[in-house]
Amino acid sequence: MAARERLICTSAALADGGDGVRFEVARHGACEPAFAVRYCGRVYAYLNRCAHVPVELDWELGRFFDLTGHYLICAAHGAHYDVRDGRCAMGPCKGARLQAVEVFERDGAVFVREEA
Numbered sequence: 001m002a003a004r005e006r007l008i009c010t011s012a013a014l015a016d017g018g019d020g021v022r023f024e025v026a027r028h029g030a031c032e033p034a035f036a037v038r039y040c041g042r043v044y045a046y047l048n049r050c051a052h053v054p055v056e057l058d059w060e061l062g063r064f065f066d067l068t069g070h071y072l073i074c075a076a077h078g079a080h081y082d083v084r085d086g087r088c089a090m091g092p093c094k095g096a097r098l099q100a101v102e103v104f105e106r107d108g109a110v111f112v113r114e115e116a
């Protein structure tokens with residue numbers, strides 16, 4: 001399947017362990033809500049859909065990290081996800097995963113790679 005690259009935000013918009021950037025990604029012929037965050041210097045992105053019940057994760061728009069700044073947390077029932085692989089480490093869907101979205105940085109910007 002053909003893929004295209006699309007700008008999400010500047011690299012500076014994603015502070016390490018800070019607020020995420022929400023965006024939409026083309027997947028299976030539809031537009032899906034997604035988000036990107038930075039953790040330990042690297043950008044990670046996932047569909048904005050909890051593995052427990054398919055609701056968006058952020059407890060305020062763009063707020064995905066728990067208070068420690070080490071886990072992504074679902075506002076609905078508190079599932080904690082490992083930022084690095086999207087695996088639920090604690091909560092009602094322990095062991096399930098968020099769906100990763102392919103992103104990369106180039107020339108001070110963050111891009112998503114999605115279906116053309």
Ligand code: FES
Pocket residue numbers: 050051052053054055074075076077078079091092093
């Ligand atoms: S909907 Fe996310 S933990 Fe229940």
